[in-house]
Amino acid sequence: MLTDIEAELTGQERAVRDAAHKFALEVMRPAAKQLDALADPADVIAPNSILWDVFKKHKAAGLNDIEASTAELTALQRARIRALYSEEMGWGDSGLAISLGVANFHKTFVMMSGRPSLVDRYLKSSSAGDEIGCWAVTEPDHGSDQLGFTEPHFTDPSVRGNCIATRDGDDYVIRGQKSAWVSNGTIATVAALFCQVDPSEGLRSGGVAVVPLDLPGVSRGKPTDKLGQRPLNQGEIFFDEVRIPAEYMVVGKENYQNIVQMILTGANASMGQMFVGLGRASLEHAIGYAAERTQGGRPINQHQSVKSRLFKMFMQVEAARALARRVAYYNATNPPLLQYSIASKVFCTQTAFDVSSEAVQIFGGVGLTKEFPVEKLMRDARASMIEDGCNEILGLVGAALL
Template structure:
């Protein structure tokens, strides 16, 4: 059984992963199907994970985080994703994008006010880049931030933001260049926006194919007034910060894809041993064996790719290309493995009463969000030139 184990982990790292596995098995997995059916976002479970330290895993200890390495974080995230990818996405985004942004570019006051409670699991943070007209072409976003005497005023709309309606704060990308003097990607800045700010409205949650327990919604910004210190880092650097955050985020999607695929394989191993056709268990048929072997091999490869990129990241390398490779391969593995899983389950696989159908639906978005597979290929190809 290809569970998430890694040679050379310290006792501490192993304990962290064990804890994630135990928590996921006891507090998430038994309820995941119900949350999926009712589109219920279990904030209480998220808060419990936060209190245990899962929302500050890689945050340095000086900011109340655990200061853990990225491989350990990915292993823990994989365990959560194997139980419910909809919970993993909250953990993944919070740990990767807003956390990275504040660690790298926050002022002392911003870190004190936001990063520390985020690491302690007291505040849940999200990220809003996409807009209805700006998806893969993110730099064309139109939400506008205007400087005033007292601070900033944000206007515009964001699309498909995870936890838009459930987070305590969002990192929102908006233009700080002016009409008539547009500067493309260089005209974008990052704002720390508490979700109870006047003028911030999270719209009705989207009715999604998968990750149904996760809150995804559009955000309307209508004269959303923010203090001057809502601006993160330097004006005009927002797109760079977003890409840095996405490098970390994409490794997380890699772990999420591995988690989904692994759980699908685990179900298949059990099912093909039990299910008998033509007077023998399915796993006695070579066609089935080959499928299982391919699933297991791709999962191992996907995990190795993500962990390798994580090691590079912790060594301080620029991991843009490697993060894209990890995300691309793991998400396509998740989609392929869950497709095979439904095929192995046959008619049962198509039924909501069996777990692989949900895994299939959850897998699809990993090929889309935080950069589609096509964008990942572009990033990789550009890095090869």
């Protein structure tokens, strides 16, 4: 493992990092290898899938609710612990890290709402820990459109969403669908649904509803078959006249744009930290292999070009880590700034891709095979440049905030 040069790690920080590392090494990596190899993504979520062990063991290791177990700490102390945890999760497996992370996504909105019916079911009840959440925001016709809130289309009244909630007496009725990319989409039991509430005002007039996914009228698509992050379940959610009490619409159109900004600020910062972990994993594999593989009569790490490539990868990972942590610490202790979270996400995911691709190159031919882990890391990193917003669209949003 590379040295972590974070200054003055406390005993508690080391303990969380070490527990996360053990879980990543012993549970996530072997499970992810199995899940990645499954030809049919439906098998990833089959009742006997190892995926469910991962969920159980994550809880058993005390890692599912770090926020609660560190509630007495300062915001900076919590951010430091969260950064160490997220990096280890990404080091273990980025697809599983996202699945486990987004499983708690609805809780933010339940807490924000303070509505007793939601708080009792999703935070206090004995089954609250078994719920699986998701962030249902993108749509078949609106991927980048949903996140590019600084761009002109966002306020264009002619842009109609694919999922619309209409007020009807004491209820909202939801009609439409979300994209095939919703993480945990076909296994989630509850959605934080970002949808249009007033089509006459464009995508800006959205709302966020907490939607139990066992309601009549909810159905799912098939799990999405894709290049990378294959252990991460994704798929469509359809809403056919789904009726929710009006109090489940926890964000209205007045605050919608601020909430998109707030969520993107947290999600992008977290992505940055996780993909530092993936970059670090790639670098460690490359260092290990370069010490073992002999060509030209000596280990390839004795050849100057390999040495300098490994050192460049090391610098890239350390620079990404420094940025990811600095942004997380700043945003936890100040009014958060989205442009810095975007810088972290874009820089760290690009770094993860560049470093994992270079790791494949250092492995040579075997780097392309399923026998070694680096081709999977490269596929996983490739997905991250589209996930949580295409990097170039995030760049447009970040630039608008400078």
